[in-house]
Amino acid sequence: MFADIRAQLQDLIKESLKIFDGITPPGILIDVPADKQHGEFSCNVALQLSRLLRKNPLALAEQLLPRLQELLKTKPVGVKIARIEVKAPGFINFYLTPQGFCGVLYDIFAQKENYGHCGFGENKKFCLEFVSANPTGPLTVAHGRQAAVGDVLVNILQAVGFSAKREYYVNDEGNQINILGRSIQARARQALGQEVDFPQDAYQGEYIRTMAGEFMRRHHIKTLGDLDKQPDAAFRQFGVSYLMDVIKKDLEDFGVHFDIWSYQSKIAHVKAIEALLSEFRKKEFVYDGEGALWFKSTQWGDDKDRVVRKSDGQYTYLTPDIVYHKDKFARGFVRIVNILGPDHHGYIPRIKAAAAALGHSVDDLDILIVQLATIYRNGKEVSMSTRRGEFISLREVMDEVGRDAARFFFLMRQASAHLEFDLELAKKQSPENPVYYIQYAHARIHSIIRKAHEEQRLSPKTRDMKCLKQPEEIDLMRKLGLLPDILIGCARTLEPFSLVRYLQEVAAAFHKFYDTCRVLDEDKELSSERLGLIGAVQVVLANGLKLLGVSAPEKM
RNA sequence: GCGCCUGUAGCUCAGUUGGAUGAGAGCAACAGCCUUCUAAGCUGUGGGUCGCACGUUCGAUUCGUGCCAGGCGCGCCA
Numbered sequence: 001m002f003a004d005i006r007a008q009l010q011d012l013i014k015e016s017l018k019i020f021d022g023i024t025p026p027g028i029l030i031d032v033p034a035d036k037q038h039g040e041f042s043c044n045v046a047l048q049l050s051r052l053l054r055k056n057p058l059a060l061a062e063q064l065l066p067r068l069q070e071l072l073k074t075k076p077v078g079v080k081i082a083r084i085e086v087k088a089p090g091f092i093n094f095y096l097t098p099q100g101f102c103g104v105l106y107d108i109f110a111q112k113e114n115y116g117h118c119g120f121g122e123n124k125k126f127c128l129e130f131v132s133a134n135p136t137g138p139l140t141v142a143h144g145r146q147a148a149v150g151d152v153l154v155n156i157l158q159a160v161g162f163s164a165k166r167e168y169y170v171n172d173e174g175n176q177i178n179i180l181g182r183s184i185q186a187r188a189r190q191a192l193g194q195e196v197d198f199p200q201d202a203y204q205g206e207y208i209r210t211m212a213g214e215f216m217r218r219h220h221i222k223t224l225g226d227l228d229k230q231p232d233a234a235f236r237q238f239g240v241s242y243l244m245d246v247i248k249k250d251l252e253d254f255g256v257h258f259d260i261w262s263y264q265s266k267i268a269h270v271k272a273i274e275a276l277l278s279e280f281r282k283k284e285f286v287y288d289g290e291g292a293l294w295f296k297s298t299q300w301g302d303d304k305d306r307v308v309r310k311s312d313g314q315y316t317y318l319t320p321d322i323v324y325h326k327d328k329f330a331r332g333f334v335r336i337v338n339i340l341g342p343d344h345h346g347y348i349p350r351i352k353a354a355a356a357a358l359g360h361s362v363d364d365l366d367i368l369i370v371q372l373a374t375i376y377r378n379g380k381e382v383s384m385s386t387r388r389g390e391f392i393s394l395r396e397v398m399d400e401v402g403r404d405a406a407r408f409f410f411l412m413r414q415a416s417a418h419l420e421f422d423l424e425l426a427k428k429q430s431p432e433n434p435v436y437y438i439q440y441a442h443a444r445i446h447s448i449i450r451k452a453h454e455e456q457r458l459s460p461k462t463r464d465m466k467c468l469k470q471p472e473e474i475d476l477m478r479k480l481g482l483l484p485d486i487l488i489g490c491a492r493t494l495e496p497f498s499l500v501r502y503l504q505e506v507a508a509a510f511h512k513f514y515d516t517c518r519v520l521d522e523d524k525e526l527s528s529e530r531l532g533l534i535g536a537v538q539v540v541l542a543n544g545l546k547l548l549g550v551s552a553p554e555k556m
Numbered sequence: 557g558c559g560c561c562u563g564u565a566g567c568u569c570a571g572u573u574g575g576a577u578g579a580g581a582g583c584a585a586c587a588g589c590c591u592u593c594u595a596a597g598c599u600g601u602g603g604g605u606c607g608c609a610c611g612u613u614c615g616a617u618u619c620g621u622g623c624c625a626g627g628c629g630c631g632c633c634a
Contacts, residue, residue, distance in 0.1 A: 042576090087576065089575080089614070093576095290632080318634095342629080345628075346628095371628095413569070414570090434583095443596090449593095504581085512597095512598070
């Protein structure tokens with residue numbers, strides 16, 4: 001709706017520029033001003049022109065104004081524009097009529113749960129890989145935040161017309177998994193009474209003991225002799241499968257459903273790796289040095305070249321990862337987004353170099369770094385260290401504050417910024433807690449609509465609205481019209497956070513309206529139009545919350 | 557030492573392709589608003605050298621450079 005009006009105004013402005021012999025500056029921008037005093041749409045064309053014509057922008061805008069007003073009368077969009085004003089230093093501002101605003105409501109009534117959705121993404125195939133935690137322990141809050149960001153990002157990308165998938169890459173091989181196997185074995189030996197030094201680099205968490213017990217139960221191991229018969233691989237396989245079950249359950253309870261589970265062992269096996277390396281050797285992307293094999297990542301901007309095969313013949317972490325990315329591209333994704341923790345930012349140049357070596361643009365691969373969340377309890381930071389087994393798991397946070405609050409809090413800041421997560425605040429059912437502010441607006445609306453229906457047999461009006469003129473009503477409609485733009489913005493920047501902010505603003509505008517305007521009024525005409533308005537608010541809140549994976553309760 | 561990120565109100569943070577002679581919100585503090593649709597709400601008050609200094613221009617919290625402060629990363633680890 002707003003996009004539609006904007007396009008028409010854009011044409012109008014282009015046409016008006018004929019008075020300057022059709023000089024058209026490159027960046028004509030029709031913006032939605034932050035301050036409503038500056039209208040619903042604002043154009044910077046005069047400021048742009050001033051650079052080209054070397055004239056005062058304000059004077060240029062004044063010159064354009066009469067022509068614009070004249071042209072407007074001949075266009076259909078004319079009835080939606082109340083007036084055009086020029087403001088220093090040269091902005092041309094357009095103000096909508098109440099009728100113009102009501103157009104937003106008609107759009108929402110027509111599109112309902114699809115309001116905000118669009119074809120912006122042209123069905124392009126995106127792959128978002130996130131969490132991808134090694135199966136060496138339960139998910140932490142860091143994974144939780146990455147899961148929330150990735151999940152919501154995919155929701156939004158899909159809403160604006162991308163074909164986006166969620167992918168989890170399971171590192172079921174390599175050093176960490178070997179250590180996991182040894183850790184389980186060592187705990188099993190201890191349980192059977194053997195005195196073994198628990199390895200320094202092993203996983204220290206209590207869950208390893210539980211797993212060792214479960215391993216022995218499943219394999220009917222009663223003695224050390226039984227245990228000795230188990231091959232090392234058995235411990236690893238058991239560990240991976242056990243912990244992947246734990247991880248999958250955590251994610252499911254958190255409301256995150258992956259479309260694709262990729263296993264390192266299936267994609268990046270020795271054969272595939274060697275094929276890639278010989279391909280790279282042919283193209284001279286790798287070379288021998290100091291007994292190892294090096295990838296020329298500096299060719300694409302990395303600080304130094306990287307080892308892909310160590311002098312002992314083992315691959316580094318990077319090597320199977322290149323094969324994995326080759327696999328992803330081969331599956332037809334035009335853009336690949338990997339969501340990682342901040343400890344991986346040094347990894348970005350080399351994996352981007354790999355994408356380039358695979359024949360893609362470095363822009364086809366995006367690495368999104370999601371900063372850590374610091375957990376506070378009673379104002380004190382809770383320390384975290386996976387290695388020592390002291391950490392707060394996603395499970396604990398979910399159990400303590402609930403799924404809605406957990407997801408919401410993880411999304412409350414830009415993904416690139418550190419986040420403070422106060423467990424006590426998230427748990428509180430009080431005004432300080434921002435989750436409830438939005439949900440409460442939704443529940444309030446539901447209650448009013450139900451009451452109107454049950455007690456007064458009053459239904460919302462959805463066309464030919466004439467009564468909505470109060471500033472609070474206009475504000476609300478203005479906000480509702482922004483959802484499509486907000487979602488496209490989130491998709492562009494890969495930041496779901498502005499949707500959270502937007503919903504808070506919509507809720508605020510509603511609460512303000514609620515306080516000044518009575519919906520169920522003596523004036524039935526007004527009442528039914530207001531019912532229509534709040535119905536539209538409910539649609540926007542519900543659509544937004546659905547994208548966030550947060551429930552929209554009807555009662556609170 | 558090199559690289560990345562961050563410095564905005566007492567606290568937590570918005571301000572995204574440079575925009576509106578008054579830089580916003582929430583929390584905390586204080587003062588009000590329920591015989592009427594959910595007070596998990598609303599209204600008002602106080603609170604700032606946008607880390608510092610230059611530069612680019614009609615205009616800089618936004619861009620550039622240099623400092624200052626904090627966080628993180630720099631393995632033939634994953």
